[in-house]
Amino acid sequence: MPTRMARIVVPMVVLAALACTCVVRAAEVDAAGSGGKMFAIAIHGGAGTLSRSDMSAEQEANYRAGLEAALAAGYSQLARGGASLDAVVAAVRVLEDNPLFNAGRGAVLNRDGVAELDASLMDGRTLAAGAVTGLQHVKNPIDLARLVMEKSPHVMLVGAGAEEFAKSLGVEMVPNEYFRTPARQNQLERSLRGAVSRENELEAFGTVGAVALDLAGNLAAATSTGGMTGKRWGRVGDSPIIGAGTYANNESCAVSATGHGEYFIRTVVAHDICAQVEYLKIPLAKAVDNVLNGKMKKLGGNGGVIAIDRAGEIVLEFNSEGMFRGVKTSKGLHEVAIYR
């Protein structure tokens, strides 16, 4: 049902008129017996310039299949009563393993041709969080972010130190070549020639992420990325920054962001959306609109966010041309989409 999904993510300026079509409320759809409570997961695989003509039917089918597989992995955790944290990690891990998306295998390459990976996650129930940046050998960065949260006294670990921590726990390590795909190699070469510009910002700034609400009413968010094609100087974007790329708090919402990370850091996007929901008592969709199409657009930043609150309201919004995205809820909504 691509039409319905398109409505979910239609620009907020249009949504002001369409009102409730932008979000999915617990009460709206009546399906799957979870006894009045609901559970839901939403995912993204990056936002940016993206039009139908950029992609063959086969490519599009592959992206859709990748999104479906990630949704299924996360949803199955929720359906058997699992925690939202388990669901977002499961979904992100599938996207990390898929070479089409800019995270884990298939991550973009830095200026030296090396994949450098970042990830973070947060548990809305406890406000526990974990983040890693500058990884070169950890097969699934989101798993290490979770271990930082659960097995270290810290929130954020960087580079070789983070990998030393990973090794001490027996985390699966791979040679950097594992992450490298011919498509990313080609993209880096074009980037270094100056051929990847704003027209290809999706390639430059892709990210994957997931947010979820579980049957117990707990929220969680997770984000993972290879960062920016041709990046140098140890550049870190918003994905591993708690508050910018990832935030979750049962008092407000869970958010995972994707886009031009520098703008997302400066506007503390994920936390700002949650803060507006908590302090201004406005609907999640309005908070997302204020931040993404208001504050951040004003600075010149492009990208998107996925967000969910405890009432089961889901918002998938972007101010760029497209965003790989998907949603699946216990109330029967199940869709993936790419374009507007």
Place this chain on the structure above:
Amino acid sequence: MPTRMARIVVPMVVLAALACTCVVRAAEVDAAGSGGKMFAIAIHGGAGTLSRSDMSAEQEANYRAGLEAALAAGYSQLARGGASLDAVVAAVRVLEDNPLFNAGRGAVLNRDGVAELDASLMDGRTLAAGAVTGLQHVKNPIDLARLVMEKSPHVMLVGAGAEEFAKSLGVEMVPNEYFRTPARQNQLERSLRGAVSRENELEAFGTVGAVALDLAGNLAAATSTGGMTGKRWGRVGDSPIIGAGTYANNESCAVSATGHGEYFIRTVVAHDICAQVEYLKIPLAKAVDNVLNGKMKKLGGNGGVIAIDRAGEIVLEFNSEGMFRGVKTSKGLHEVAIYR
């Protein structure tokens, strides 16, 4: 006038009764001719467990002199019409150069006996920001954070990459031994023996920072640290995280934090204070109290913040036993303090 300063930073629970004594309002003190407008700077040099018996009179005098020198450096920028951004950088640089404080020279040492430095800053007028983490050779990390903001398209650079960027701009580099002092070496040794515990959390989590309001009405914040004694695995605290350790926005306030960084990251302390001021329309002191003595204390986190808004309201607050701090305003307030 230590009495007055003590009142400024008295616990908020007492302040509920004392009301206006907790903050310094533009209208409150009548001095120095800045034509109705005012300018002000506040600084901190770390918060933690700290009692009068821990320190000799000579040590205390040295700390006070260090705080005075930093205040003077920042204030002189403001007094000649300079930008708040210049003022906070000038003050932080003086604290980085002073071996008594945990930033720049005199930074704590990681588990391998190496100083690893972090810093960040933010311009409340433009929301421009810069951050660096894991530096080992940059003499003044705060200067590099500013260069990241002004001379790179990025907000955050890490480790060797950040230092490569520094070298490309001719930034002053020093051998890591420059940062190392006998006191920190001794502290590391005690820490590795398990002798530095919560009783010495100031040693473990010190930070320096500054916030300022300039004559043009612009806010800025800056923070710098050596992080945590005996840290390992590339641990990053809140100091270089925009939103956690540092935030500035002319629409709300400027904040620099110090304390147990993991808790500050999870509560996005600096941005949360600004968000409460902006969205809840509450006084700065109330927002600081809500976050520091409410949300963060609930999680178990200790530390302090300094904050200033465009009306010239200044809050220096901590939920630990002491905080090295100082304030100087064009309205005649000029004090440094250490204990409650």
